[in-house]
Amino acid sequence: MSLKEVLVDELKDLYSAENQLVKALPKIVKACEDEELAESINQHLEETKGHVERLQRVFEQLGEKPTGKLCKGMEGLVEEGKEVIEQGEEAPFGDLMITGAASRVEHYEIAGYTSVIEIARGLGEDEIVDLLTETLEEEEAANEKLAAKAKELIGEAAEMSEDEDVETVSEEDEAGEASMTRKQTPHTSKTSPKKPSRGKSRAA
Numbered sequence: 001m002s003l004k005e006v007l008v009d010e011l012k013d014l015y016s017a018e019n020q021l022v023k024a025l026p027k028i029v030k031a032c033e034d035e036e037l038a039e040s041i042n043q044h045l046e047e048t049k050g051h052v053e054r055l056q057r058v059f060e061q062l063g064e065k066p067t068g069k070l071c072k073g074m075e076g077l078v079e080e081g082k083e084v085i086e087q088g089e090e091a092p093f094g095d096l097m098i099t100g101a102a103s104r105v106e107h108y109e110i111a112g113y114t115s116v117i118e119i120a121r122g123l124g125e126d127e128i129v130d131l132l133t134e135t136l137e138e139e140e141a142a143n144e145k146l147a148a149k150a151k152e153l154i155g156e157a158a159e160m161s162e163d164e165d166v167e168t169v170s171e172e173d174e175a176g177e178a179s180m181t182r183k184q185t186p187h188t189s190k191t192s193p194k195k196p197s198r199g200k201s202r203a204a
């Protein structure tokens with residue numbers, strides 16, 4: 001095996017990953033209740049189409065074909081994203097879960113692009129390094145946006161969870177709360193009021 005073959009193999013994996021995302025992201029956009037989140041994921045969908053095209057250019061430059069590989073990692077991440085959507089939790093919990101699933105996708109892609117960029121650099125393929133770096137930067141920006149949105153949603157979710165702490169233990173029973181959590185009644189809780197609550201367990 002040669003270094004170039006390793007590069008082509010990893011690029012095929014990314015090509016499959018990006019194509020799976022192009023198919024999966026529209027459903028995720030639809031599932032978002034937060035408009036800003038929907039918009040930023042939709043924007044990343046458009047960028048992702050560009051990532052596919054960029055990879056096609058890289059393959060052309062290498063004189064290779066992008067087909068023949070299925071990225072199982074992305075398949076699993078997309079599957080988890082679908083599970084989050086099917087769970088259909090209300091805002092902000094559902095949206096927060098979507099940011100978690102989407103952030104896993106971005107980290108996975110960032111790892112993939114970081115790897116291929118280093119291999120292309122090792123081969124002295126400067127143009128390919130530049131092309132792939134453009135994509136990497138877009139993945140990183142998308143990830144940062146998701147992190148900022150998650151922070152906002154966590155704030156909302158924590159506030160709602162605090163409100164729910166005022167509710168009675170019997171209501172927690174209704175929610176099927178684990179007995180371990182119920183034992184943490186206010187008089188035994190020495191820490192913050194943000195103890196595990198119904199809201200938080202929904203988001204877990």
Ligand SMILES: [Fe+2]
Pocket residue numbers: 018047048051109135139
């Ligand atoms: Fe991408």
